[in-house]
Amino acid sequence: MTTARAGTKGDAIRLLAAAGVGLIELDYESGWQDASELSHLGEKVGVRVEYRGHESIAVKSPAALTAGLKRPKLTFRQRNLYCQFALTELTAKELAALEAKAMKLGDYVLAGHLLRDADTVWAE
Numbered sequence: 001m002t003t004a005r006a007g008t009k010g011d012a013i014r015l016l017a018a019a020g021v022g023l024i025e026l027d028y029e030s031g032w033q034d035a036s037e038l039s040h041l042g043e044k045v046g047v048r049v050e051y052r053g054h055e056s057i058a059v060k061s062p063a064a065l066t067a068g069l070k071r072p073k074l075t076f077r078q079r080n081l082y083c084q085f086a087l088t089e090l091t092a093k094e095l096a097a098l099e100a101k102a103m104k105l106g107d108y109v110l111a112g113h114l115l116r117d118a119d120t121v122w123a124e
Contacts, residue, residue, distance in 0.1 A: 003023040007027055009038070021047055025050060026050065027075050031076075055079055057120050058121045059083050064122040064123055065122065069102060078107060079106075080107070083109060
């Protein structure tokens with residue numbers, strides 16, 4: 001069974017009928033409003049449906065942070081970017097610029113020791 005991403009309610013409904021889908025992640029702004037209804041529909045066909053408003057990303061280096069923020073953001077979710085390196089490896093100006101870029105995307109640059117569980121890793 002695979003995990004599938006739904007960018008709209010219509011996508012989610014189509015995925016409920018798809019073979020081999022075990023989990024549908026609602027990844028759109030109003031997904032929280034549809035989660036209950038879609039979860040109920042999912043129970044009927046044995047598919048779990050969930051909405052998460054954020055994801056946690058372990059960032060391994062300054063280069064990985066820079067590269068990750070340059071890539072197109074393919075999710076609606078807020079990304080918490082937990083830096084697994086000393087933030088002092090960046091100059092104050094570099095850090096401020098990266099934080100500003102992250103905030104424009106709706107994301108946050110955070111100290112690595114705050115990370116509890118990573119959804120993904122940026123290694124470069």
